[in-house]
Amino acid sequence: MxxxxxxxxxxxxxxxxxxxxxxxxLEQIVKRRTEGFDSSTRSEILMSIGAALLFTGIxxxxxxxxxxxxxxxxxxxxxxxxxxxxYRFRRRIWGRAARPDAIAATGLDYYRKELEQRRDHxxxxxxxxxPLFLACMVLIAILTGNTFSGYQPxxxxxxxxxxxxxxxxxxxxxxxxxxxxxxxxxxxx
Amino acid sequence: xxxxxxxxxxxxxxxxSTINIVSRTQSSGAPAPKRxxxxxxxxxxxxxxxxxxxxGYEADxxxxxxxxxxxxxxxxxxxxxxxxxxxxxxxTFRVAHNTAVSYVNxxxxxxxxxxxxxxxxxxxxxxxxxxxIDQQRALxxxxxxxxxxxxxxxxxxxxxxxxxxxxxxxxxxGLSPANVGMKIHxxxxxxxxxxxxxxxxx
Numbered sequence: 288m289x290x291x292x293x294x295x296x297x298x299x300x301x302x303x304x305x306x307x308x309x310x311x312x313l314e315q316i317v318k319r320r321t322e323g324f325d326s327s328t329r330s331e332i333l334m335s336i337g338a339a340l341l342f343t344g345i346x347x348x349x350x351x352x353x354x355x356x357x358x359x360x361x362x363x364x365x366x367x368x369x370x371x372x373x374y375r376f377r378r379r380i381w382g383r384a385a386r387p388d389a390i391a392a393t394g395l396d397y398y399r400k401e402l403e404q405r406r407d408h409x410x411x412x413x414x415x416x417x418p419l420f421l422a423c424m425v426l427i428a429i430l431t432g433n434t435f436s437g438y439q440p441x442x443x444x445x446x447x448x449x450x451x452x453x454x455x456x457x458x459x460x461x462x463x464x465x466x467x468x469x470x471x472x473x474x475x476x
Numbered sequence: 477x478x479x480x481x482x483x484x485x486x487x488x489x490x491x492x493s494t495i496n497i498v499s500r501t502q503s504s505g506a507p508a509p510k511r512x513x514x515x516x517x518x519x520x521x522x523x524x525x526x527x528x529x530x531x532g533y534e535a536d537x538x539x540x541x542x543x544x545x546x547x548x549x550x551x552x553x554x555x556x557x558x559x560x561x562x563x564x565x566x567x568t569f570r571v572a573h574n575t576a577v578s579y580v581n582x583x584x585x586x587x588x589x590x591x592x593x594x595x596x597x598x599x600x601x602x603x604x605x606x607x608x609i610d611q612q613r614a615l616x617x618x619x620x621x622x623x624x625x626x627x628x629x630x631x632x633x634x635x636x637x638x639x640x641x642x643x644x645x646x647x648x649x650g651l652s653p654a655n656v657g658m659k660i661h662x663x664x665x666x667x668x669x670x671x672x673x674x675x676x677x678x
Contacts, residue, residue, distance in 0.1 A: 297618055298637050303615075304615050307541075307544070313548055316545045320549070
């Protein structure tokens, strides 16, 4: 085969393509995925608790004239639950120093540990989804009661309640699936 | 990843050195060293080809780096269940192609539709594939052409360009060797009409 012919040979063209500028480093990939888990966990907790507090705040403001005892107790419980969740997950939320045993671990062992923690976090979704769920339940209970006393038609807010309930249900279902997927990955390791 | 799917249709078993790694670590009960050693061996042997494979699936260098990282990670994970019933090459390229196909499917919304080899063969003689002696442009043209193909055709095309024989490609893709042979014949025709026209131009 002449040089000119070889120059047009697709196989030669394909194999002579320039090398990639950046090499792939497995340790870096594992580190990045580990950081990804950490950041997902943090944003999930913050979003859920933030949504619960926002929801509770708006509803308490809008329904204050009713001075409903259930509203006060229910929303109070949601705020306490949110505060306890923030305390429980404080290390996750504000970042944490590496555990002493983790410092000496290889990147891959550390990754496995992160997988396990992420799986446990997803399995305990009720803990950090709880305040929002509770706030929704309280709202439904109050609105249902008020509807029958003629205060406010339930149908006005029913779409919102259904949407929130569906969103919460979907969240639990999705996280259970993610936890299963992680368990599979842990088993493979 | 469907490991069970990976184990199917392997006619060539791993070579002696690969079997040695598998059996040595199986007897010592140490899974991590086996995985790491096999991964290092595979990357040492096929690292450059895997980079080229990624180029066949993604044009953007930043995204391609992500894809390459994903391929490496999935490959490393897969070696946990590698038992030597496939050759290291077949296993490596199966994992790499499957990972890349998943990537392409995720990105599909952003891409225009793919075409099959048969469709390209029908339009190959339209004259838009004027050969270009400039290597870089030719490579660009070839890469763009590959990235238009449907995933399975793309696997065959890339494997063919990597000088794999029909039997190896059949193991990687799961198609029959006869079917692969037919596809390779089409690929050769298309490549000849687009990139290999010395008879007309030299």
